[in-house]
Amino acid sequence: MVALRxxxxxxxxxxxxxxxxxxxxxxxxxxxTAVIGPNAAGKSTLFKRIAGLAAGxxxxxxxxTEKGPETICYMPQDTGANAVLTVYESVLLSAKQGSGWKVxxxxxxxxxxxxxxxxxxxxxxxxLGELSGGQRQLVSIAQALVRKPEVLLMDEPTxxxxxxxxxxxxxxxxxxxxxxxxAVLIALHDLNHALRYCDDTIVISGGSVAASGPTHQVIxxxxxxxxxxxxxxxxxxxxxxxxIIVDDSIxxx
Amino acid sequence: xxxxxxxxxxxxxxxxxxxxxxxxxxxxxxxxIAALFLSVAVDMALGPANYPLADVLTxxxxxxxxxxxxxxxxxDIRMPIALMAVTVxxxxxxxxxxxxxxxxxxxxxxxxxxxxxxAGFGAALGLVxxxxxxxxxxxxxxxxxxxLMAMLAALFIHFASTMHGVTVETIVLLGIALVFTFNAALSxxxxxxxxxxxxxxxxxxxGSLTKATWPKVWITAAVLIVAVPLFARHAWALTxxxxxxxxxxxxxxxxxRLRLETMLIVSLLAAIPVSFVGTIGFVGLVGPHxxxxxxxxxxxxxxxxxxxxGALLLSVTxxxxxxxxxxxxxxxxIITALVGVPFFFVLIFTNRRRAW
Numbered sequence: 001m002v003a004l005r006x007x008x009x010x011x012x013x014x015x016x017x018x019x020x021x022x023x024x025x026x027x028x029x030x031x032x033t034a035v036i037g038p039n040a041a042g043k044s045t046l047f048k049r050i051a052g053l054a055a056g057x058x059x060x061x062x063x064x065t066e067k068g069p070e071t072i073c074y075m076p077q078d079t080g081a082n083a084v085l086t087v088y089e090s091v092l093l094s095a096k097q098g099s100g101w102k103v104x105x106x107x108x109x110x111x112x113x114x115x116x117x118x119x120x121x122x123x124x125x126x127x128l129g130e131l132s133g134g135q136r137q138l139v140s141i142a143q144a145l146v147r148k149p150e151v152l153l154m155d156e157p158t159x160x161x162x163x164x165x166x167x168x169x170x171x172x173x174x175x176x177x178x179x180x181x182x183a184v185l186i187a188l189h190d191l192n193h194a195l196r197y198c199d200d201t202i203v204i205s206g207g208s209v210a211a212s213g214p215t216h217q218v219i220x221x222x223x224x225x226x227x228x229x230x231x232x233x234x235x236x237x238x239x240x241x242x243x244i245i246v247d248d249s250i251x252x253x
Numbered sequence: 254x255x256x257x258x259x260x261x262x263x264x265x266x267x268x269x270x271x272x273x274x275x276x277x278x279x280x281x282x283x284x285x286i287a288a289l290f291l292s293v294a295v296d297m298a299l300g301p302a303n304y305p306l307a308d309v310l311t312x313x314x315x316x317x318x319x320x321x322x323x324x325x326x327x328x329d330i331r332m333p334i335a336l337m338a339v340t341v342x343x344x345x346x347x348x349x350x351x352x353x354x355x356x357x358x359x360x361x362x363x364x365x366x367x368x369x370x371x372a373g374f375g376a377a378l379g380l381v382x383x384x385x386x387x388x389x390x391x392x393x394x395x396x397x398x399x400x401l402m403a404m405l406a407a408l409f410i411h412f413a414s415t416m417h418g419v420t421v422e423t424i425v426l427l428g429i430a431l432v433f434t435f436n437a438a439l440s441x442x443x444x445x446x447x448x449x450x451x452x453x454x455x456x457x458x459x460g461s462l463t464k465a466t467w468p469k470v471w472i473t474a475a476v477l478i479v480a481v482p483l484f485a486r487h488a489w490a491l492t493x494x495x496x497x498x499x500x501x502x503x504x505x506x507x508x509x510r511l512r513l514e515t516m517l518i519v520s521l522l523a524a525i526p527v528s529f530v531g532t533i534g535f536v537g538l539v540g541p542h543x544x545x546x547x548x549x550x551x552x553x554x555x556x557x558x559x560x561x562x563g564a565l566l567l568s569v570t571x572x573x574x575x576x577x578x579x580x581x582x583x584x585x586x587i588i589t590a591l592v593g594v595p596f597f598f599v600l601i602f603t604n605r606r607r608a609w
Contacts, residue, residue: 014417053502074503080496082357084550088271090496093551096489097504101553103275108268115267124267125274143500 001029001181002065002150004050004072009058011042011049018045019056019207027200029064029150029183032174034194034215036187037204038228043187046204047074047153050185065150073149077156079136081129087139088124091115094143114142118172133160141169145176154186158193166190170197191219195234195242203227216242278554281547285561289339292568296335297327299575300582337465338571338585339564340473341526345533346540346563347477348522350555351484353541354491355512355519356414358421362538363523366424367431368406369534372527374435374442375402377454381446395457396528403524406431411516415509460533460586462571469529476525480518481560487511488552495550535589536563539597566593 004027011019019042027033035043048054051074065071083090091111092103115121120138128136137160144152154173158166170186174197177184185202188194194201194215201215205227211218224232224244231247298309304323312319312327345363352361363369375398378384385394409431414424439458443451484491490511493501498508523537540563541555547562548554567589574588 051503053499070505074499076497076499076503078497078499080500083492083495084545085492085495086274086549088267089549089551092271093489093493093496094504097493097506098489101485101488103271105268108271112267121267125270140500144503 002071002183003028003061003063004151004183005061005063006050007059007061009046009049009056009060011045011054011056013054017207018042018054019049019204021208022046022058022204023209024202024212026063027183027185029177029181031177031184031199032170032197033183033185034188034198034201035185035204036189036191036194036201036219037210041204042207043204044077044155047155047185047187050074050151051153062151067150071150072153073144073147073151074153075140075144075155075157077159079128079133079140081131081136083128085128086125087115087120087128087131087142090128090139091142091146095146111142111146114145117145118142119168134162134165137161138165138169141173149182151183152185154184156187156189158188158190166193173197191224191244195219195244219244278548278558282554282557282561285547285558285565289561289565289568292565292572293335293339296338296568296572296575297331299572300326300331301580302326333465333467333470334462335568335571336470337462337473337530338567340470340477341462341530341533342536342540342563342565342567342570343560344473344477344480344522344526344563345537346544346559346566347481347484347556348519349537349563350541350544350559351491351515351519352523352537354494354550354552355515356410356421356424357495357497358424359542360425360538361428362541363403363407363527364532364534364537365432366406366410366428367435368403368410368520368523369527369532370432370435370439371406372399372403372524373458373532374439375399376457376528376531377439377442377446378402380453380457381442381450399528400524402435403527404520406435407516407520407523411513411520415512456584457531458586459584460531460589461582461584462530463582465530473526473529476521477560480522481556483518484515484552484556487515488556491515492550492552492555531584531586533567533586533589535593536566539593540566543597 006022006024009022010017035046037043045054049056050060051072052069053074062069088111091114095107095111115124118138118141120135120142123131123135137157141157158169161169170193173184176182186198198215200213201218202212203210203218203223210227211223219234221233224230230249233245233247234242235245237243294306294309298304298306308319308323309327312323316324349362352366353359376395379394379398385398410424410427413419413427443454446454490506493504493506501508541559544555544558544562548558570585570588570592573592574583574585577583
């Protein structure tokens, strides 16, 4: 099963340092890892740096795989609403990068399979511009999955989804990671989703790691207060699951 | 083949519907090729003396069996003009298509981003002031000036677009600023020009195919023949640019390099035709939009469709320019918008959901 480890990873845009000294333990495939933190903390930049799309110091160690860095797939928030392409074409586009014009039946069968798994096969021949934000997020996930990555970096994939779709997508990704051995890092704003679906959590704040480890150890009242400036409790619900109960936000200075 | 497609569709699987979509697009491209061939033939039939279409076709495919006069008129006089319309239309349309793709901007075209205006100013520099921007081959001063100014404008737009914080709207505003700047400079030159030079500048800025020669046709065609396969090689990557830079980069595309390479080729495609035939607006803007409405933005179809739509649009315009006043050929730059706009309106209002 693939394993990922970050060693003193940083990221720079020109002369500006956006991330520095990001270390993680070994993140093994087969589960979800939440990457959380306030807005502009550097979560997207971290994903771009891991995927080789941003420059910076440090090392990204990828082990227990026969593939190279191309097996890391970054799924940005950008969903390309203006493109005059059908859903099917946009997924094909992802699968065909770097290869010839000819499209084989096997490649199309794979697209059919991915769209059906995400239950968006009924949207296959709708234009991207005709879809809701949530539907486009699902198409974005399909574009990533069709590349068969071993490490998937999902940048706020649930941000435009309704509650049912959020639960459906996170549940699907968790099952997929468990079955395929894929390592999935997900940037999330809903910390209750992180508590429910993610085995491990990395907290990014101000361009560095504020905390990391098993999710239930990382998401604590103290962390919520110091990183998010929110007074909250983490308690067990009637089903025994941990949930965050927000009491108040700390007034802005 | 049709039976096979029907069988696949009946399975209602995505791949069957996709194959049917591809077949439909190939049919559309074939239709455009047929329409273009017909338009070129009609273009060659019309002139001071009109010939029946059958005579033109005979002169084309069996030139030994027609009179010397017909052969000379078709092959030496009318064919360079008819093919110039095709190559110029195709070049401007592909240039516009790729500008719209890499700048993520539906308003991008050689005309709207100031490249044609820059070329006009360059030509006027030669015609009015006798200034050669590139002081070699003085006999080609006008097209060379036009070409170099167009290249400069295109590269300016490109490098401006890569600057931090520059948005789609900024690029359009920069283009408008370039148009106004070069038009003002052109007006100044016209104000200072002699009567003869003024007439030459005005005629040049209207755009005209009447000065087409075989060497000009070959040069324009050669640039097109080199450029289109270069774009075709990056068909998947260029299509992916329409999903946004981050998404394209996540597919493993070097977005910066692809954009620079494309803009350099686009500069050539936009500058060469303008330097030979003057300012012809609209084709570079509308050709790609018509192509997009017909076949979408998968560059495997969008690229040939842009070539064909631009070529057909200018070829039909050439035909119309000969029909408005019998015996006279109006400058084609005047007619392009008059022919293209109604057609464009029809497409927009019948196909609104698939427009940009």
